[in-house]
Amino acid sequence: MLSINNLSYFIGGRALYENAALHIKPKDKIGLVGLNGTGKSTLLKIINGDIQPSSGEVQKAKDCTIGFLNQDLLSYQSEDSILDVALEAFKETLQLEQEIENILHQMETDHSDEIINKLARLQDQFEANEGYTIKAKAEEVLEGIGFNTKDLGRPLKTFSGGWRMRVMLAKLLLEKPSLLMLDEPTNHLDLPSIQWVENYLKNYEGAVVVVSHDQDFLDNCVDITVEVSNGSLTSYSGNYSFYQEEKKERMEIQQNAYENQQQMIKQTERFIERFRAKATKSNQVQSRIKALDRLDRVNEVVDDNISVNFKFKFSQKSGRDVVVLDHVSKAYGDLVILKDTTARIERGDKIALIGANGKGKSTLLRIVDGTEPIKGKREQGHNVIKSFYAQHQLEALNVDNEILQEMVQAGSKKTETELRNVLGCFLFTNEDVFKKIKVLSGGEKSRVALAKTMISEANFLLLDEPTNHLDIQSVNILIQAMEQYEGTFITVSHDRHFIRGVANKIWYIEENKIKEYPGNYDEFVYWKSQQVASLTDTKQDSKPKQDTRKKELSITEVNEAKKNLKKKEHELALIEEKILQIETKKAELEKKMADPVVFSDIKKMEEVNQSYQKLKNQESELNQNWETLVEEIGSLQEAASLA
Known part of the structure; x- marks a missing residue:
């Protein structure tokens, strides 16, 4: 469907890609992974045609259409409602609907066969495009990714950037391109919405390429993982967990090959050095020198994983009760x-x-922090020192400061070496620490703000979506940091891998109450599933057992059942007669609707349509009554048979 061949792309003198290759087949579900700055988003832009490669080519099939969700869409605004924006996915169908409307206006004065035939053709095409269901489809997708039904009529411009991004995602999903490319789609989704998108992508008919820091999301919706590293693209035929295991094995094989080769090189070099001066060994020495020159060297494995090797300290422990x-x-x-x-x-x-967005997670976090007015009582414990991390913390960074300077001014009294050590754990090494805040990306600013939070010596941390804009490596580093943290914390997050790695309690808001599960995330998920299963079993058990009920029926109840049975059978016969009458009337109206005289008269056509719809509604109601009576008669027949 799409092939990338000998792709090279240079930024200044640095090769982001060099002779890279990738083949995307229909229905492939690909996760694109790699460190920040390796060029994942750039590759998507090259495929989309937004950026031209330095060399190489991207070839795609003629019928291949591409849909691209990227962070640039955050700035998109419109006066239209979010439902209308999502419906833009059906441009052709909406154009047909407009043409049909125009022809209906024309038919008020023009009754020619030509225009009637044109209307019929357009209506057939509109129906073939499932035009009558596009609104329902758009509503389903918008509500699936977190919008309330009452919000669908609100203008797009009234929503925040994150919610606008959801609308653009909905539009793309409805367009159903041959190749769907998603750049960090989970950044703006809550957990229920992420799970909905996962299920949608699993069953998506086209190919998908997704860049994401959410490891569970990648595990659940991709079947191929492509690593971007050292200017090349390396494919692994499995999800993210498979990729991790497979990469580990490949690295072990490569490291063994490297060590074996190094041993052979050292032995050869010793032989050359020892016999270089002996004339009798000169041919052998020259042969081995040439062999070394021709040798295809195996590179030593460079482990991308960074371990957090510092301890978080705070001057005093809090009391037993924190808040x-x-x-x-x-x-x-x-x-x-x-x-x-x-x-x-x-x-x-x-x-x-x-929990889902809109349930009040961030509000509850501010209540715990003591910055949100409430009714009731909030008590903070003895010796509690708080530090609050949220996205607005990024705005508090001094953009004119260098990273190291910003850390020094945080007032932790740590030495420059200690601060460099902390920054190294957040992927700022060597000369990186002298970068100005204003040149950093959103993810880099997030890491600086997190690093400042971690050195604050607070014994109680409040973290609002700390993994947003972090890559996979940074999330893993944060997990290690939180595992070592000896204080107390509460975090709002939709990243299941992060939650699984750090939490020993789960809070959620249900029925306007704070509910607590005293265990880790996997235990909570299992407990929740058992609750649902138990509730289902209880409902089933609450239904009366037919055999037991029969045994308990008295003779009086059996006689009463026989009496009611005759009454219900009479009612059923009357309903069947009414349904037959309605079917006859409907057939007569259908003939009228096919009559050119009626069809060309808008007023008559509307009257016939109204009558026909009224009959359909009556028929639907009678059919429901008929089904109810049939069930009741079945039960009465069983009871009467016990006489």
Whole structure:
């Protein structure tokens, strides 16, 4: 479907890609992974035609269409409602609908066969394009990725950048291009929406290439992993977990080959050095020198994984109770977030606050922080030193500072060596620490802000979506850091891999109450699934057992059943007669609708349509009554048979 051959792309003198190759087949689900700066987003832009490669080519089939979700779409605004923006995915069908509307206006004065035939053709095409269902499809996708039904009529421009990005994702999913390219699609989605998109992509008919830092997302929706590294593209035939294991094995094989080759080189060099001066060995020496020159050298393995090797320190431990919320309520007008709820955070708690957007997670985080007005009581424990990380922390960075300078000014009293060590764990090494904040990407600024949070010597951290804009390596580093942290923290996150790695308690908001599960994320998911299964079993068990009920029927009840049976059978016969009458009337109206005289008269056609719709509604109601009666008669027949 699409082939990349001998691709090279240079930025200045640096080769981002050099003779890279990739083949994308129909229905491939590809995860594009690699360190920040290796060129993942650049590759998507080259495929889309936004950037021209230095050399090489991208070949695609004539019928291949491409849909590209990238962060540039955050700036897109429109006066149209989000439903209308999503419906733009069906341009051809919407044009047909407009043409049909125009012809219907023309037919008020023009009744020619030509225009009637044109209308019929357009209507057939509109129906073939499933034009009557496009609105329902758009609503389903928008609601699947987190929008409320009441929001669908709001103008796009009234939503934040993250929500606008969701609309653009919905539009792309509805367009169903041959190749769907998604650059960090989970950045702006909550957990339920991520799971919905995962299921959608699993069943997507076309090919998908996705760049994501969410390891669970990659595991659940890709079957090929392509690593971008050292200017090349290396494919692994499995999801992200498979890629990790397979890469580890390949690295071991490469390292063994490197060590064996190095041993052979050293032996050869010793032979050359020892016998270089002996005339009798000169041919052998020259032969081995030439062999070394021709040798295809195996590169030593460079491990991309970085370990956090510093301890987080704070001057004093907090008391046992860190924060206590007592009968807390919070509402914004008619929107109730919390109602008379109680919760406690104790020293050593590692809490992940999860759930759908709009449930009040960030509000609850501010309540815990003490910066959100509430009804009820919030008590902070003894010796609690807080540090709050949120995306707005990025705006608080001094853009004129260098990274190291920003860390020094954070006031932690750490030495430059200690600060460099911390920054190294957040992927800022060597001369990187002298970069100005203003030249950093969003992900790099996030890492600086996180590093500042970690050196604050706080014994209680509040982290709002800390993994947003971090690559996979940075997320893993943050997990290591949080595992070593001896204080208390609460974090809002939709990254399941991160939550799984750091949390020992799960909080969620349900029925305006703070609910707590005292275990890790996997245990919580299992517990939730058991709850759902138990609820289903309870509903099934609550249904009366037919055999037991029969045994308990008295003779009086059996006689009553026989009496009711005759009554219901009479009612059923009347309904069947009415349905037959309606079917006859519908057939007569269908003949009228096919009559050119009626068809060309807009007023008559509307009257016939209204009558026909009224009959359909009556028929639908009668059919429902008929089904109910049939079920009742079946039950009565069983009861009557016990006489």
